[in-house]
Ligand SMILES: [Zn+2]
């Protein structure tokens with residue numbers, strides 16, 4: 001058995017996920033994403049020649065997994081395999097990405113559209129065959145259409161790539177599937193390789209009670225949330241637990257919610273989500289924005305880290321009044337506005353003085369935690385020969401590795417490759 005896996009991005013880092021797996025002279029590319037440097041400029045994964053690719057398989061629509069893929073369509077036209085919602089969500093995220101980064105990106109929507117027209121859509125649990133390589137996607141529970149990708153190479157290797165995954169069921173998505181296959185090589189993410197999340201139910205209760213208290217005292221609740229996944233999760237949770245609330249959705253969150261609705265068969269409870277969308281209000285213009293900040297209500301708006309978008313507008317309007325609440329529910333990268341406001345209670349360079357509103361951070365992660373990742377990996381114990389840990393900084397990945405080692409013993413190889421590293425197995 002021969003296996004050659006090259007980490008083109010996402011090795012000991014979160015961002016620009018890109019992994020190439022050799023299959024009889026050609027390569028399968030698992031994800032091709034971007035990351036951002038400290039000045040917020042896009043950073044690409046390592047290069048791969050489109051002509052060498054048998055196929056590109058994309059786990060989900062986040063830009064750290066698909067944002068670099070259109071580059072492959074400047075000079076090439078490789079076949080791309082993914083789910084339908086992935087392309088639709090990625091299209092909106094790419095429009096936004098190009099609007100903000102056009103001078104630093106060498107492709108345009110034309111390349112994205114070429115990519116779409118070379119895409120073969122796949123459903124969970126249905127096999128596709130690409131030149132002798134069999135592939136199957138399984139639900140990853142992370143965002144709509146997110147998938148774990150399973151491939152069987154001609155040499156007999158059975159590789160499962162988790163992508164970003166969540167083994168906890170949420171209001172919008174079922175938990176990640178246990179893929180019913182005999183995996184020999186598992187490529188697993190490690191965003192939370194060293195940490196566990198607080199119990200989900202408790203976090204949800206806290207969110208609902210802060211929202212209710214705020215609205216009862218006549219205040220406005222601002223929930224800055226990632227446009228894909230977190231926004232839809234928050235509105236569904238609030239509708240299910242407190243259906244009488246007056247909820248508004250603004251920015252990219254609103255557009256993505258519409259896409260969620262068009263692919264509701266990928267959601268845990270399509271009927272519930274339809275009712276949610278019917279009951280919330282979409283903010284359509286600035287006059288509506290000005291009106292809603294004056295009455296008790298809940299506003300869910302992108303961007304989740306307060307990097308821009310309407311959430312910044314609302315922050316400026318609402319931070320000054322102690323009756324209001326601002327609840328951050330997304331991951332806050334160090335140095336993001338969200339992180340800085342939580343640490344220091346103000347953002348002077350944006351003219352946001354001391355925040356007098358109640359300010360909270362609630363963990364509603366869409367990535368699996370350390371203990372759950374270990375539990376998930378051990379399901380493949382009987383066939384597993386090696387684990388490749390990606391999509392996490394070195395510290396997170398090493399703590400995960402030591403936990404896995406305790407459960408699986410010495411028989412399994414564990415790799416934490418850096419970007420650029422190659423794992424070659426000759427048996
Ligand atoms: Zn993701």
Ligand SMILES: [Zn+2]
Pocket residue numbers: 015017062064065164391
């Ligand atoms: Zn990711």
